[in-house]
Amino acid sequence: MSVSYMTHPLIKHKITLLRKQTTGTNEFRKLIEEIAMLMGYEALSDLPTADIKVYTPIEETIQPVINGKKLAVVPILRAGLGMVNGILALVPSAKVGHIGLYRDPETHEPHEYYCKLPENIDQRQIVVVDPMLATGGSAIAAVDFIKQRGGTKIKFMSVIAAPEGVSALMQAHPDIQLYVGCLDRCLNENAYICPGLGDAGDRIFGTI
Numbered sequence: 001m002s003v004s005y006m007t008h009p010l011i012k013h014k015i016t017l018l019r020k021q022t023t024g025t026n027e028f029r030k031l032i033e034e035i036a037m038l039m040g041y042e043a044l045s046d047l048p049t050a051d052i053k054v055y056t057p058i059e060e061t062i063q064p065v066i067n068g069k070k071l072a073v074v075p076i077l078r079a080g081l082g083m084v085n086g087i088l089a090l091v092p093s094a095k096v097g098h099i100g101l102y103r104d105p106e107t108h109e110p111h112e113y114y115c116k117l118p119e120n121i122d123q124r125q126i127v128v129v130d131p132m133l134a135t136g137g138s139a140i141a142a143v144d145f146i147k148q149r150g151g152t153k154i155k156f157m158s159v160i161a162a163p164e165g166v167s168a169l170m171q172a173h174p175d176i177q178l179y180v181g182c183l184d185r186c187l188n189e190n191a192y193i194c195p196g197l198g199d200a201g202d203r204i205f206g207t208i
């Protein structure tokens with residue numbers, strides 16, 4: 001598995017603002033979407049293009065376009081939803097699937113409650129989005145579901161990751177490409193990322 005860590009100062013700046021406990025729901029949502037767009041720009045730099053004929057006011061020419069219909073964005077519910085519009089701002093014709101997972105508060109094990117993916121998932125470039133990669137349990141389960149349904153070309157984008165989650169995902173799915181906004185120090189005893197940003201789902205949806 002290849003792991004890319006974001007180095008762009010705009011991404012770093014926005015992640016810092018995201019972490020602040022004084023950042024409210026409205027600003028948090030806006031930041032997550034902007035970070036997803038900036039990370040998406042990096043993560044999609046190898047999207048295949050096809051040549052089409054266009055007419056400029058001067059002459060006919062053959063030029064490259066991407067086929068957005070071949071892209072599937074798959075947020076892990078709930079928090080991944082906050083990243084979807086950032087990717088769609090780049091590729092508006094992408095299809096969107098959903099995987100519903102929650103972590104058991106005691107065991108930290110992921111539990112599935114929903115999975116719906118676009119058709120012909122085996123032919124698509126898939127971008128799974130979830131702001132937090134903590135133990136890696138949710139990410140591993142989401143990629144398992146996608147592979148069980150035929151998906152093969154998988155990228156995973158997380159805004160903040162713990163080293164434990166990166167290692168676990170790398171070991172379980174060595175064939176995927178991982179994009180991390182910032183690698184944090186470690187997990188605490190409740191499997192929260194330190195320094196992290198707290199509970200991403202609660203901060204996006206204002207449920208605290």
Ligand code: PRP
Pocket residue numbers: 076077078079080101102103104108110130131132133134135136137138139165191199200201202
């Ligand atoms: C959070 C987060 C990830 C998961 C990461 O979701 O959005 O999906 O935890 O933790 P892991 O790497 O240890 O599995 P959560 O289960 O809190 O659900 P929510 O988004 O609905 O709040």
Ligand code: URA
Pocket residue numbers: 079132134191192193194196197198199200201
């Ligand atoms: N899920 C979150 O939302 N935050 C963490 O720090 C870990 C898991």
